[in-house]
Amino acid sequence: MEMALALWKNLLQTTKKRILQQRRLSLYNGAHGYEEELIKKKLQQFSGGSINLSKKDNGIGILTLNNPKLMNAFTGTMMVELQERVTELENWKDGKGLIIHGAENTFCSGSDLNAVKEISNSQDGMYMCMFMQNTLTRLMRLPLISVALVQGKAFGGGAELTTACDFRLMTPGSEIRFVHKHMGLVPGWGGGARLVRIVGSGAALQLLAGAARVDPERALSLGLSQETLPSSDGTTALGQARTWLAQYTEGPTTVIRAVKNVVTAGRELPLEAALRTEKDIFGTVWGGPANLQALVRRPKHK
Numbered sequence: 406m407e408m409a410l411a412l413w414k415n416l417l418q419t420t421k422k423r424i425l426q427q428r429r430l431s432l433y434n435g436a437h438g439y440e441e442e443l444i445k446k447k448l449q450q451f452s453g454g455s456i457n458l459s460k461k462d463n464g465i466g467i468l469t470l471n472n473p474k475l476m477n478a479f480t481g482t483m484m485v486e487l488q489e490r491v492t493e494l495e496n497w498k499d500g501k502g503l504i505i506h507g508a509e510n511t512f513c514s515g516s517d518l519n520a521v522k523e524i525s526n527s528q529d530g531m532y533m534c535m536f537m538q539n540t541l542t543r544l545m546r547l548p549l550i551s552v553a554l555v556q557g558k559a560f561g562g563g564a565e566l567t568t569a570c571d572f573r574l575m576t577p578g579s580e581i582r583f584v585h586k587h588m589g590l591v592p593g594w595g596g597g598a599r600l601v602r603i604v605g606s607g608a609a610l611q612l613l614a615g616a617a618r619v620d621p622e623r624a625l626s627l628g629l630s631q632e633t634l635p636s637s638d639g640t641t642a643l644g645q646a647r648t649w650l651a652q653y654t655e656g657p658t659t660v661i662r663a664v665k666n667v668v669t670a671g672r673e674l675p676l677e678a679a680l681r682t683e684k685d686i687f688g689t690v691w692g693g694p695a696n697l698q699a700l701v702r703r704p705k706h707k
């Protein structure tokens with residue numbers, strides 16, 4: 406009986422810690438008038454498609470947006486599943502990198518317009534917006550180097566999702582397009598703020614106000630995409646994206662994760678807070694196994 410009680414207390418503490426940690430990572434909670442359970446229940450009513458995660462032995466996760474009938478548009482259940490997969494990735498201690506792609510050779514056409522129509526009242530809209538901002542902010546802050554592999558079309562919320570990744574790779578003939586203006590909207594999943602930080606305010610204004618088609622060439626010149634992959638075949642392109650990512654994820658897991666955490670701090674925090682965070686992260690690798698082994702090997706960086 407005592408052991409069961411101790412186990413239960415332990416479980417409670419772990420759960421509390423996890424919830425607190427997630428709250429810290431989330432933008433919105435009850436204090437912002439946000440009721441997550443309410444919107445989750447609503448989103449669950451709009452089903453279809455799935456978000457699949459495959460965690461490879463080399464520390465690379467492959468997240469697949471899977472709703473090809475609707476060009477991988479996000480149904481309500483897919484939004485909830487994305488949150489679940491992000492939680493899974495937060496708890497994946499062996500992870501170093503992540504590739505997000507869409508099933509059947511296209512990325513994502515945004516939110517499912519059938520579901521959107523049903524939640525077009527202002528409270529549901531605000532809650533859905535907060536739900537997706539929370540999820541995509543947690544995705545962006547994962548200690549994994551992330552890549553959006555854009556094949557086919559990344560429209561609306563799909564375009565926004567690409568901006569929550571560290572890098573974007575495009576295949577020939579693919580297109581990123583913030584079509585929100587044509588839907589009488591602005592980005593709401595945090596894609597506007599992130600786009601400004603990626604391409605600058607002038608280019609972001611052109612892409613949003615013009616609902617402009619961004620092909621691989623333009624994306625490269627804007628710095629929105631890092632590379633155009635040679636193949637537009639789904640499987641081949643995924644292999645090429647994995648090879649591209651490997652140049653950044655090769656090495657000890659603790660160090661790769663620490664690198665990403667330093668960049669996240671630098672990207673998001675005011676300078677002094679970022680410097681303090683960098684010091685704390687430095688403390689996690691200084692004198693660690695990879696550092697000690699390197700001191701023995703004394704590599705020359707020629």
Ligand SMILES: CC[C@H](C(=O)O)C(=O)SCCNC(=O)CCNC(=O)[C@H](O)C(C)(C)COP(=O)(O)OP(=O)(O)OC[C@H]1O[C@@H](n2cnc3c(N)ncnc32)[C@H](O)[C@@H]1OP(=O)(O)O
Binds near residue numbers: 474476560584593
């Ligand atoms: C914050 C996010 C924001 C919001 O909700 O606030 C949004 O994301 S709004 C959604 C923005 N996205 C769109 O408006 C996309 C509209 N769709 C299209 O422009 C085209 O379907 C396109 C260009 C994605 C693909 O064109 P294509 O000719 O290649 O294929 P089809 O049009 O025949 O599409 C196949 C099939 O998929 C359905 N579809 C595509 N996108 C969506 C979507 N977002 N929601 C629901 N359904 C979608 C399309 O209607 C076709 O179905 P069918 O039954 O055959 O008509």
